[in-house]
Amino acid sequence: MEHENQLNDQLADYTDAMLKGDAMLLDDDLQELGTVLRSLQRVVGKPTPPPTPFHTRLTQTLNNEWQKAQQERAQARQRQQLVWRLGTVAAVVVLVFTVLILLPSDNTTSNTGTAQGGNEWLIFVLVAVILGAIGTAYYWFQKYRR
Amino acid sequence: MKKSFLQRLLPLTNDINPTMISADDSDEVLAKYAQNGHREAFIGLYNRYLNKVYNRVKSRVPVENVEDVTQEIFIAVIRSLPGFRNEARFNTWLYTIVNRQIAEFYRQRSRHRGDTPTLSLEEMEFGEPSYEHDQLDETVAIQKALNAIPDHYREIVLMRFIDGLSFQEIADARNQTLEAVKSLFRRAVQAIRDEVGEVEL
Numbered sequence: 537m538e539h540e541n542q543l544n545d546q547l548a549d550y551t552d553a554m555l556k557g558d559a560m561l562l563d564d565d566l567q568e569l570g571t572v573l574r575s576l577q578r579v580v581g582k583p584t585p586p587p588t589p590f591h592t593r594l595t596q597t598l599n600n601e602w603q604k605a606q607q608e609r610a611q612a613r614q615r616q617q618l619v620w621r622l623g624t625v626a627a628v629v630v631l632v633f634t635v636l637i638l639l640p641s642d643n644t645t646s647n648t649g650t651a652q653g654g655n656e657w658l659i660f661v662l663v664a665v666i667l668g669a670i671g672t673a674y675y676w677f678q679k680y681r682r
Numbered sequence: 683m684k685k686s687f688l689q690r691l692l693p694l695t696n697d698i699n700p701t702m703i704s705a706d707d708s709d710e711v712l713a714k715y716a717q718n719g720h721r722e723a724f725i726g727l728y729n730r731y732l733n734k735v736y737n738r739v740k741s742r743v744p745v746e747n748v749e750d751v752t753q754e755i756f757i758a759v760i761r762s763l764p765g766f767r768n769e770a771r772f773n774t775w776l777y778t779i780v781n782r783q784i785a786e787f788y789r790q791r792s793r794h795r796g797d798t799p800t801l802s803l804e805e806m807e808f809g810e811p812s813y814e815h816d817q818l819d820e821t822v823a824i825q826k827a828l829n830a831i832p833d834h835y836r837e838i839v840l841m842r843f844i845d846g847l848s849f850q851e852i853a854d855a856r857n858q859t860l861e862a863v864k865s866l867f868r869r870a871v872q873a874i875r876d877e878v879g880e881v882e883l
Contacts, residue, residue: 540865541861541865543868544861544864544865544867544868545864547864547867547868547871548849548864548867548868551842551867552848552849555842555843555846568875569868569871569872569875571875572871572874572875572878573871575820575823575824575878576824576839576843576871576874577843578820579741579820579821579824579825580737580740580741580824580828580840580843580844581843583733583734583737583844583846584737584740585732585733585736586732586733586736586749586752590749590752591732594732594749594752594753594756595728597753597757598728598756598757598760601756601757601760602721602724602760605760605761605763606719609719609764
């Protein structure tokens with residue numbers, strides 16, 4: 537284990553020295569890996585910036601791509617908003633119909649006073665629950681659509 | 683700009699002022715801004731990573747395809763940006779896209795090759811089980827080996843050689859001990875050696 541750690545350290549030190557341009561001797565056990573490291577240095581060890589014409593061309597291409605992506609996202613958002621608005625209108629219509637159905641009719645007699653009171657309370661709770669559900673749905677929709 | 687009642691009630695993440703974007707912002711902060719449509723933030727990330735991505739691609743793809751693959755990677759980043767979640771580091775996410783696009787390049791190349799009646803030796807650089815190692819040059823052999831080894835081996839080699847990070851910096855970035863990183867590095871170099879086989883380096 538100790539020997540393994542020494543080899544790990546030595547190979548790391550050799551890599552550091554090589555990349556700095558310094559010379560360093562390697563243990564016999566690591567000679568083959570030293571050859572690989574020198575090869576890696578020749579092939580990938582000298583990073584270069586991309587050629588200027590390519591950089592310019594790429595920047596232009598990505599600008600166009602960015603615009604396109606933003607437009608597509610905006611259109612998708614508009615579609616989602618349309619769906620949401622239609623859903624909201626449908627919910628409000630359902631709400632109105634529910635309220636109308638639950639409202640006491642004109643031929644209610646006076647001896648149903650207690651029941652009427654119960655209905656008004658129920659309607660209030662129902663409206664509050666539906667509005668709360670719409671508000672919560674709208675909040676989560678806004679939060680997670682991005 | 684005055685915010686509506688609803689905007690104050692439900693603050694949305696795209697209420698970020700672009701002038702708040704700073705060169706010191708972390709990758710993840712810039713990515714968040716870019717996700718919300720701020721082009722300047724995306725340009726910041728692009729400028730930060732162009733050289734690294736370009737050189738990573740150059741280390742794994744034939745030189746004549748490097749520019750095309752690099753371009754495809756950044757286009758994929760723009761398209762995938764809404765899916766980036768801040769639980770991951772931005773560079774981890776970006777290098778996943780780099781690996782995916784390089785794999786896609788070789789898949790397409792392989793399909794194209796299937797339609798080609800005759801192949802030159804140069805066209806048979808990668809993935810052919812029967813090619814002769816001795817006839818391939820050093821660059822091709824190293825590229826092939828880098829493509830063949832596991833991602834975590836390749837990543838540590840590229841972090842040292844292309845990103846220019848010290849072993850300590852790699853350890854910090856990967857939340858590993860220095861000893862673990864050095865051990866992983868040696869195993870990675872050994873894996874490359876095994877892949878290269880008999881090629882004269």
